[in-house]
Amino acid sequence: MSEDKLEKHRKAEQRERPNAFDKWLLGNCHEAVPHEKLRNVTVGKERKIERLLEK
């Protein structure tokens, strides 16, 4: 199946290039919160964010 091919490819990549980022991720997301809380933080500031994202 196609997804298997991609997953195999990705695993081969990871074997060839073991990544410090993945190790870092394991123990360093202490401030993660529910997504809804994040969305509430920016309520009313959507236009400002859209302008930031505009190219």
Added chain:
Amino acid sequence: MKIHCLLDANSIIKHYVNLPGSDIINYLFDRSPAAVINISNVQIAEVVSLFYRFQREGIISSDKEREEFKDTFFNDIRVSKVTRYAFVDEHLLDFDVYDKITSTPPPVKKPILTFISKFGGFVKELKDIADTGDAIMLMIMREINFIADGNCYLVTCDGHVLKIAETLKLKVINPENTKINNIPQCLDIRKYRRINSPVLKVICKDCVTKEPLCSTSTLDVCEGGICVRRHSNFTDGRSIEIKLSPISRDNPTVELRGQVIRSNNWSNVIRFVEPMSSDLYSSITNN
């Protein structure tokens, strides 16, 4: 079947902030039975720098809030809600992408005409051309498209990137002009029929360690996955082996593999690695 979606930074940010197109991005993250969210490692840097920019522009007010954005995003990568796709040297050799960026004119900004007072007239203002990050994303998307036999979508709102992707024959989703009703069928939860069955018994073990995880029961079943009563062992991203059987007896038993894709206070949603075959489907519905 999994459908690989490669998101750019401006699309993935819509999962953390409510913006036009957030409904489509949230659907791909939380509801689509098939979508696998990919992001290039370069775009990860762009997303994180956006969080820092939010703080600089006063959109978020403190280091703590910025860390919450950053760590929530990183946690989504850690639990495989977002899959990191590494940009490597081999991608640099995809010269077609450079060609197409050069030969494809960027689209016109809206409003189409911008008044230029100095010259006393109107000119067409073009959108910025695709930048280095976009080129890298397109190179990775070309590879995914090749390896996944076209079962993939590039998700972006960038007008120039969308035009280039079309010329490269890549399938695209622009979340800003797509409605849930128009989402490609392969990504749509409604393509799977819900099974009108009684509550099923679910026994699970970890795919890797084979350690038994729990017994629970279904709240909802479709060909692409199940929604079960919440259990603390079902952490997002965990791959599990599942045995499904009628609640009153052990036969027939359907064995499947799946992954926990989302959770709330009362339920966990498990997506099957492969949708249930019609034989298995029948064996459950007939009992």
